[in-house]
Amino acid sequence: MPHPLDAAAVRAWCALALDALGRAREEIDAINVYPVADGDTGTNLYLTAESAVRAVEAVFEAHATAGPGARPGLSEAVRAMAHGALIGARGNSGTILAQLFRGMAEVLKDSGGSDQGHLLGRALRRAVDSAYEGVARPVEGTVLTVAAAAADAAARTEGDAAAVARAAHTAARTALEATPGQLAALCRAGVVDAGGKGLVEVLGALVAALEGGAAPDARPARISAPRPADGCPAGGAHGAAPGTGPAFEVIYLLEADDAAVARLRARLDALGESLVVVGGDGLWNVHVHVDDAGAAVEAGVDAGRPYRIRITHFGAAADERTRAPEPAQRAVVAVVPGEGLAALCAEAGATVVPVRPGEPPASGELVEAVRRAHAREVVLLPNDPDLRHTAAAAAEQARAEGVRVALIPTRSPVQGVAALAVHEPGRRFDEDVVAMTSAAGATRYAELTVAESRSWTMAGVCQAGDVLGLIDGDVAVIGADLAATAATVLDRMLAAGGELVTLVVADDAPAGFAEGLERHVRGGHLAVDTVVYRGGRQPAPLLIGVE
Known part of the structure; x- marks a missing residue:
């Protein structure tokens, strides 16, 4: 019996998609030849879906505290799915999948009284439009083509959401099998598009979630594909083997406004290729292949606040089938x-x-x-x-x-x-x-943090805004001043002895904070050395280690 398109269906879809991508990860990695033959598309899609699952589960857990049977609505569940995928997106394929989810969420948030089959069709269409908007230079024969075929079939299908999902999945499989005839890199390798294969798995999971059974029984689209008798497509996009295209893949999350992101797109498009910028409402996921990784990160700094920066050297992540490195x-x-x-x-x-x-x-x-x-x-x-x-x-x-x-x-x-x-x-x-x-x-360890609310601790009652000094995981000091509390924590730790103090200081710590603590250690503990590291944007203003 078909299931309604509700929060429970979204939860089931995410879990089933993760399971399907887990089973298919290695074979998807193995056919990854475009845009770079680095053998990680299946893994990237899996990690992106895993982040979406965690976000959806967190929403359900939060509602469970309200009492038995409490659960989020469809809008909240799909927003969580999209946000989770966005912050956890990996690689070109994962970033596009995150934007597909975001496009669907934009439509599914307004689900009141709508025909669910028609609603899902509109959501898939918006997903595809969003994905094309996020990719700087869209190429046919990729996951975008597969997604577009799925959306077109969904728009033509009458019936409930399960029927629309099955039509989308069937069309996606057919489009996937045609990708070698559209993209020279796939044709030369005799494979279908890896990202498209992953999307077919995700759509199959959607069918299973809405039909309440197993994934579609139809034989999965073949992994390898015969080369067309009249040869491979000429010119156009070519998959780059590691070492022949840009040297680095750069990915980061970015907090920035729309105007800054528009400027960033233009700047990164001039720097490299495979540019995908997805997201909105102030939070974006940026993906680009470049030779100058520093310039790509610097562009993000100029646009807003980049974090979760990941830089991968393609030579180091080359496909083992191509270069067979010694572990x-x-x-x-x-x-x-x-x-x-x-x-x-x-x-x-x-x-x-x-x-x-x-x-x-x-x-x-x-x-x-x-x-x-x-x-x-x-x-x-x-x-x-x-x-x-x-x-x-x-x-x-x-x-x-x-x-x-x-x-x-x-x-x-x-x-x-x-x-x-x-x-x-x-x-x-x-x-x-x-x-x-x-x-x-x-190494004894400590950290300083700021209390968010009034609560009982091992050191007594703290108020919101108090500075807490935790030693070996327990609150040992409650203070009003960051520097004074840090000094007290250091004294307590060094009272038991120590030869080396390590201070890891966050970017937002007060000016002169680290230098003052160094002077404090030198003044009261003459035989102790101190080393200071800048931690960047870390959760705690200060981490302390005493060896």
Whole structure:
């Protein structure tokens, strides 16, 4: 029996899409030849969908606190899906999928009294229009073509939402099989478009969610495609093998107004290719391939506030089918908040998983980082007690893929920095893990934060706006002044001894804050060295480590 197009259907759709993309990830990665043959389209789509699932689940969990049976409406669920996909979008394909979701949300928010089949058809049409608007130079034979075919079929179909979804899925499969005849890179490789294949999986999940059964029984569109008898399309867009196109993929979230984003589009379009800028209402996801990664980030700084910056060198992420690299013997994967610590850890050789406040990485993102490290042995540093189970799940999955993984239960980024400082790839794996674990365990950690409301703590009652000093995870000091509270925390930590103090200071800390703390340590603890790092936009104004 068909299900209505409601919040529950959106929840089921997201979960089913994630499951489908998880099963198809490797084969989609394997046919990824356009716009760059870097073998990550399936993974990028999976991580984008995973972020959408987390956002939708968070909305349902929030409503559950209101009582049994409480659930969000369709509008709230699709907005969460679109927002989650936007902030978690990866790669060219993931960014386009996020914009497709956003376009659908623009229509589905006004669902009162509408015929659901017609409503879904309009939503798919708006999704396609939005995606074309977000891509600077649209190319046919890609996921855009597949999406357009799905929207056209939906518009022609009468019936309920399930019937419209099935018609869209069928048309998408047909369009996907035709992509090699439209795009020379696909034709030469004898494959269909990878992003389009991913979209077919997502639409199949929509059918399953609305029909209440399994995904469509029709045989999935074939992965490989025969070359046309009259040859491949001439000229036009060519898929670039790693090393033959722009050197870097740059992705970041950006807070900016529409006018600034319009200027940014023009600037980035002149800098590189495969430009996709999606989003709206002040929050955007920017994706571009360039030779000058610094210039692409600088353009974002000029336009607004970029964060979650990811820069991938295509040579380092090349398709193993093309270059078959030898895996490194050992690597370190570290979860790190703030651009400053991320740069520090990356400079030390770690594969970094950046974190935005309030949005912890999922296990799939950690597994992808382990894969990206491309090593036989990996040391995983979660640097947050709340990521213990997530990191453990990621480690288990990576082990199932043949990677030897050691999880060091670091509870703070400063413990991760201490572990990374003693990392020695030339040692035996077990010896290296023991040394890193010992260094992390010998590092006491603290952080300063600001109370959001009145509450009871281990140090007494705090009021909203109070400065809280947490030592080893518990509130130990309550103060009114950031610098004075930090000094008290340092004194308490150093009372038990210490040789080295590490201070990680946020960008928005007061002027002279770090220098004042250095003077405080020198004045009261003569045998203690101090090192200061700029953390960038990190959740806490100050992180402290004492070794």
